[in-house]
Amino acid sequence: MSDKREDNSLGGRVKRYAKVGRAMGGLAARVAGHRYLGLKVDRAEHASELKSALGGLKGPLMKVAQIMATIPDALPKEYVEELRQLQANAPSMGWAFVKRRMASELGPDWQKRFKEFTHEAAAAASLGQVHQATSLDGRALACKLQYPDMQSAVEADLSQLKLIFRLYERYDRAIATQQIHAEIADRLREELDYDREARAMALYRLMLADEPEVHLPEPVSTLTTKRLLTMTWVEGEPLMSFLDKKPKVELRNKVAYNMFRAWYVPFYEYGIIHGDPHLGNYTVRPKGTADEGAVNLMDFGCIRIFDAKFVQGVIDLYWALQNDDRELAVHAYESWGFKGLNKDVIDVLNRWAMFVYGPLLEDRTRKIQEHESGIYGREVAESVHADLRRLGPVTPPKEFVFMDRAAIGLGSVFLHLKAEINWYQMFHDLIRDFDAKVLAKRQKAALKEVGL
Known part of the structure; x- marks a missing residue:
């Protein structure tokens, strides 16, 4: 029943180019002026302006901006800090839009299909916003509505992103960006299909069925379309609100353990990962409730399905680092499809791998990062990136865009929690009985x- 006028169109893309051009033109000019001409700009002020402009635009550039904020040296630190906040604080659209969207998806009498439906959005992000509702049988619901013209916006923004990456490679040869763009494009196009996301949600409910302290919403198929996703409402509070109550370390550790299981049980048992671990995609069961410290996992538009051999490579690299087996490390990188490798590049990649795997290599209780340095992994990443710029370009396999993002995103969560856990034991619990053939069958x- 969705409105076909919102499908990808030339007119929609042209309008999007104009909007994006206005928002991004200032950034390009000012950053270029700073890099090449030495012009002084108030970067903190401009970064705040850029965040506001992108928030008002809606759409995929908000998500891309967050991804770019995780690429070392791509943007000044002031921009990184502002852009990291985008998805959690995006402004919502008004009731007039909500009524149009709901009527186009469920018909003009859509309000009769709910007992209650709130006018104000409970949350707003890059591609859509969420409203609370109550079903006719009394269940608490969350209805995610996709913003208008998102298909045109995605295609226009991906074209713009390709140009941005080309400019990026002119002054920074560390990373070849073609595969990164391809991966972002694939995932963004998938995120537009809320029917697909409902199936992905069902998949995660299947994979995490034996995790009692990881809660997921249940999709409501009779109230779901390509641009409307209706699911059961799950109660929880944002991580920062949870931490404001100063919970004891035991409770913080419990949250960290549950987060670790929520992300990595699906990966090591099914070869599937949630590729978007930003703060808006999960909540914590609050202190004082019956299951305090349990977590709610949400937003399944960005999942990544890996071949069993990719997961095997992740484990191979772990053992290579644990046993100082350089040949096995090279095998792992090559099995993933890394190109442009030589001895020096492998040494640099191993340095990054030692940081990512570090907490898993020591059989002791420790923090995820034992020195305070702001953004998780930034110092190490910048050092690695500088060496790759000197040695590169390196062409990373596209699978690494969201795998790496998940690792860094989760590391940031654990850093916020100040969790003190034996990460080695948790990891070994997951890989102890790993068999690539069994994983492949289980995944299939x-x-x-679930129909994916």
């Missing part, structure tokens, strides 16, 4: 069950 069966 699970995807077939």
Whole structure:
């Protein structure tokens, strides 16, 4: 029943180019002026202006901006700090839009299909906003509505992003960006299909069925379309609100353990990962409730399905670092499809791998990062990036865009929690009985069950 006028169109893309040009033109000019001409700009002020402009634009550039904020040296630190806040604090659209969207998806009498439906959005992000509702049988619901013209916006923004990456490579040869762009494009196009996201949600409910302290919403298929996703409402509070109450370390550790299981049980048992671990995609069951410290996992538009051999490579690299087996490390990188490798590049990649795997290599209780340095991994990443700029370009396999993002995103969560855990034991609990053939069969069966 969705409005076909919102499908990808030339007119929609042209309008988007104009809006994006206004928002991004200032950034390009000022950053270029700073890099090449030495012009002084108030970067903190301009970064705040850029965040506001992108928030008002809606759409994929907000998500891309967050991804760019994780690429070392791509943007000044002031921009990184502002852009990291985008998805959690995006301004919502008004009731007039909500009524149009709901009517186009469920018909003119859509309000009769709910007992209650709130006018104000409970949350707003890059591609859509969420409203609370109550079903006719009394269940608390969350209805995610996609913003208008998102298909045109995605295609226009991906074209703009390709140009941005080309400019990036002119002054920074560390990373070849073609595969990064391809991966972002694939995931963004998938995120537009809320029917697909509902199936991905069902998949995660299947994979995490044996995790009692990881809660997920349940999709409501009769109230879901390509641009409207209706699911059960899950109660929780944002991580920062949870931390404001100064919970004891035991409770913080419990949250960290549950987050670790929520992300990595699906990966090591099914070869599937949630690729978007920003702060808006999960909440914590609050202190004082029956299951305090349990977590709610939400937003399944960005999942990544890996071949069993990719997961095997992740484990191979772990053992290579644990046993100082350089040949096995090279095998792992090559099995993933890394190109442009030589001895010096491998040494640099191993340095990054030692940081990512570091907490898993020591059989002791420790923090995820034992020195205070702001953004998780930034110092190490910048050092690695500088060496790759000197040695590069390196062409990373596209699978690494969201795998790396998940690792850094989760590391940031654990850093906020100041969790003190034996990460080695948690990791070994997951990989102890790993068998790539078993994973492949299990993955195939699970995807077939949910229709993905």
